[in-house]
Structure formats: structure tokens, C-alpha cells
Amino acid sequence: MALEEYVGSIVLEVDGQEIEVTDLKVDTNTGRKLVKTMNKTGRAKGFSRGIAExxxxxTVVIPASGDLDWAAIEGSKITEYPLSNSGKRTSYLDCFTLTVGKTYSVxxxxRRxxxxxxxxxxxx
Structure with missing residues (x-):
């Protein structure tokens, strides 16, 4: 049995600038919705297609030297790729910020x- 290699840590870039990220979570909502109909079986029979989101x-660390203006980001390109050279890059285009928060702990x-x-x- 051959030893498998899996994707581990990633590198994150915002408009070509490397960012020190501790967590990245990507959620894709497909936009599909259940279509309920009144029929003798009493169950839904299909779905409709919608717009994906x-x-x-x-979660990024806050550098002492200064931070990006996260709240002002609009139309940005965010790219994540594996730390090793194997694997594919994934880019998220036309990104804009919804919320920005700060976290402090002992x-x-x-972090932001x-x-x-x-x-x-x-x-x-």
C-alpha cells in the first residue's frame, strides 16, 4: 500500500500580498431549493436551481507593523494554495468584505x- 500525501497548511494571498492566516473556511451555497408540491405521495418531488454564493x-493575526484595511476591501482576488508545490491554486475573485471583528485572549x-x-x- 502506497503512502498518501494530503494537503496540509496553505498560503493565502490577498491581491498578491501574503497574509498570515490561522483559519480559512469556505462555504458554498449552491442556490438549489426544494420544491414542495401537493400530491398524494406527501413528499417533495424536485428542486429548482438558484444562484450560488x-x-x-x-481569521488572521494582527501584525504590530500595521494591518490591511479589511473593511475597505472590494473587488479583491484571494488565492489559497498548498504550502508544498504539489496541489492546485484556488482563487476567489471579486471579493468584498461583509464583517470585520477583533479577538483578544490571554x-x-x-486576531481579526x-x-x-x-x-x-x-x-x-
Whole structure:
């Protein structure tokens, strides 16, 4: 049995600038919806197609030297790719910020929690 390699840590870039990220979560809502109809079986029989939505949730550390203006980001390109050279790059295009928060705790570094929306996803 051959040893498998899996994707581990990633590198995140915002408009070509590398960002120190601790967490990245990507949620894709397909836009599909259940269509309920009145029939003798008493169950739904299909779905309708809708518009897909891509939401990014980032947690980044706050550098002492200065931080990006996360709240002002509009029309940005966010790219994530594996730390090793194997694997594909995924870019999220036309990103804009929805929310920005700060987290401080005794045991960890100060962090920002950012929620963004992307209009397109491209695997390169």
C-alpha cells in the first residue's frame, strides 16, 4: 500500500500580498431549493436551481507593523494554495468584505475575524 500525501497548511494571498492566516473556511451555497408540491405521495418531488454564493471566513493575526484595511476591501482576488508545490491554486475573485471583528485572549495573539463574499471561484 502506497503512502498518501494530503494537503496540509496553505498560503493565502490577498491581491498578491501574503497574509498570515490561522483559519480559512469556505462555504458554498449552491442556490438549489426544494420544491414542495401537493400530491398524494406527501413528499417533495424536485428542486429548482438558484444562484450560488461563496462565503469566506478568515481569521488572521494582527501584525504590530500595521494591518490591511479589511473593511475597505472590494473587488479583491484571494488565492489559497498548498504550502508544498504539489496541489492546485484556488482563487476567489471579486471579493468584498461583509464583517470585520477583533479577538483578544490571554493565551493567544490578537486576531481579526473577517467574513467576505466572493462572486467567482477558479481552480488554477
Amino acid at each position: 461563496i462565503q469566506l471566513s478568515l 493565551d493567544n495573539e490578537a 475575524d473577517i467574513t467576505m463574499q466572493a462572486l467567482r471561484e477558479v481552480v488554477e
